[in-house]
Amino acid sequence: MSVLVFGAEGQLGQALQSIAPPGLELTYAGRTECDLTDANAVSDYIDRIDPEYIINCAAYTAVDKAEEDVEACYKVNRDAVRHIAECCANRKLIHISTDFVFDGKQRTPYTPEDPTAPLGVYGASKLAGEQAALETLPNQAMIIRTSWVYYTIGENFVKTMLRLMVEKESLSVVSDQRGSPTFAKSLAETIRRIIVQSCFTPGIYHWTDAGDITWWDFAKAIQEEGVSKGLIADTIPIVPIQTSDYPTPAQRPAYSVLDTTKLENLVEQGATPWRHNLNQMFEEFRSNER
Numbered sequence: 001m002s003v004l005v006f007g008a009e010g011q012l013g014q015a016l017q018s019i020a021p022p023g024l025e026l027t028y029a030g031r032t033e034c035d036l037t038d039a040n041a042v043s044d045y046i047d048r049i050d051p052e053y054i055i056n057c058a059a060y061t062a063v064d065k066a067e068e069d070v071e072a073c074y075k076v077n078r079d080a081v082r083h084i085a086e087c088c089a090n091r092k093l094i095h096i097s098t099d100f101v102f103d104g105k106q107r108t109p110y111t112p113e114d115p116t117a118p119l120g121v122y123g124a125s126k127l128a129g130e131q132a133a134l135e136t137l138p139n140q141a142m143i144i145r146t147s148w149v150y151y152t153i154g155e156n157f158v159k160t161m162l163r164l165m166v167e168k169e170s171l172s173v174v175s176d177q178r179g180s181p182t183f184a185k186s187l188a189e190t191i192r193r194i195i196v197q198s199c200f201t202p203g204i205y206h207w208t209d210a211g212d213i214t215w216w217d218f219a220k221a222i223q224e225e226g227v228s229k230g231l232i233a234d235t236i237p238i239v240p241i242q243t244s245d246y247p248t249p250a251q252r253p254a255y256s257v258l259d260t261t262k263l264e265n266l267v268e269q270g271a272t273p274w275r276h277n278l279n280q281m282f283e284e285f286r287s288n289e290r
């Protein structure tokens with residue numbers, strides 16, 4: 001079974017590479033191998049590899065920068081997705097999207113069928129990408145929305161917190177945005193299951209680790225893990241603040257917990273509690289440092 005992964009250098013792309021299952025013929029493409037904003041390069045690349053599945057993990061993910069860099073953001077998150085889908089006449093597309101397609105006004109987990117209403121350019125561009133994929137390939141595209149992704153490789157909240165916990169004497173972290181952290185490897189494992197269990201079914205799905213917390217809760221847990229694994233020497237005060245105390249160019253949803261039931265049923269596997277996966281990330285961190 002031949003599988004092409006776009007976004008190979010990103011967090012999810014790296015996590016997929018780390019679990020590369022036997023029996024699958026995987027090709028990983030980063031920007032160097034194929035710039036997704038170059039339509040001819042994309043068509044040529046897909047023709048040459050001729051995969052049965054394409055997993056698109058590539059995205060313009062700079063949420064705040066996107067507010068000013070609108071055109072560049074849409075080129076990757078919408079136009080490139082449409083073009084990849086157009087090259088999928090007899091292939092299956094697994095495309096990754098985001099909790100930022102929602103406005104965060106709900107107070108119960110969002111199902112894949114709930115109405116979308118993105119608050120910023122990044123969320124709107126990702127929603128446009130979902131629509132482009134589904135319009136082009138109504139019977140051959142799976143959209144998987146996820147949230148708060150982190151991994152041992154790449155830029156993310158966990159690594160930023162660890163760095164700041166060493167550099168600073170105290171930290172202020174927002175405590176009024178609620179969501180679910182997702183270890184990239186847990187999402188990679190779910191994608192692997194879709195392929196090896198041959199349960200690919202078109203439509204929109206959600207996948208995150210289980211449980212929901214605020215960024216402040218997450219920072220506290222990162223500190224606990226960091227101290228217990230010897231990555232941080234001392235604890236520092238972590239002060240809960242409101243979103244209004246920490247203005248950013250892009251507005252974030254106050255609540256973006258995703259209901260993962262539909263995909264859990266499809267792959268016959270429940271989501272793992274976020275705290276367990278955070279612990280796993282730290283174990284990997286420690287073994288990488290040795």
Ligand SMILES: NC(=O)c1ccc[n+]([C@@H]2O[C@H](COP(=O)([O-])OP(=O)(O)OC[C@H]3O[C@@H](n4cnc5c(N)ncnc54)[C@H](OP(=O)(O)O)[C@@H]3O)[C@@H](O)[C@H]2O)c1
Nearest residue numbers: 009010011012031035036058059061096098146147148149
């Ligand atoms: N990170 C999160 O918290 C989060 C939350 C919800 C959903 N998601 C979604 O999950 C998916 C994976 O996210 P991630 O965290 O793995 O993202 P990431 O680490 O930012 O990786 C994205 C990758 O896309 C590549 N890319 C961007 N433009 C490209 C282009 N024109 N041609 C080829 N490659 C290009 C980037 O390459 P360069 O490094 O060269 O730019 C990067 O390697 C994305 O669809 C994202 O929207 C992420």
